Amino acid sequence: MGWKISSHNHERRNKVLQNCQNRFTIEPDDFAFYEKVKVPPPTFCPDCRYYARLSFRNPRKLWHRSCMCGSVSSPRAKHTTVHFHGEGKCPNEFETSYPGEGKEIVYCEDCYNTEVV
Secondary structure (H helix, E strand, O other): OOOOOOOOOOOOOEOOOOOOOOOOEEEEEHHHHHHHHOOOOOOHHHHHHHHHOOOOOOOOEEEEEEEOOOOOOOOOOOOOOOOOOOOOOOOOEEOOOOOOOOOOOOHHHHEEEEEOO
């Protein structure tokens, strides 16, 4: 890693940030914590860091999907245990935060618990 926090220079600092150009203060206790956990001091304000974390979440929307248990696109087209619906495709439909055009394989709760638990 190319960064180093000098332990002798922990005075209170105001930083102008690279994203929003807002100022925020980094306290001496914060520098001690960053040194302890071996991470560099932040270059984004708390609000920008919060919005960056939100960008990794799924959208606040639900899509109507069908269980992919036993379907051709499922990695487990063959069941490893006996399901309530037998050998064919599961008839369950549900709402999920994963969009239909995504690559994620989604199972209904019953099929997931049968396969995994």
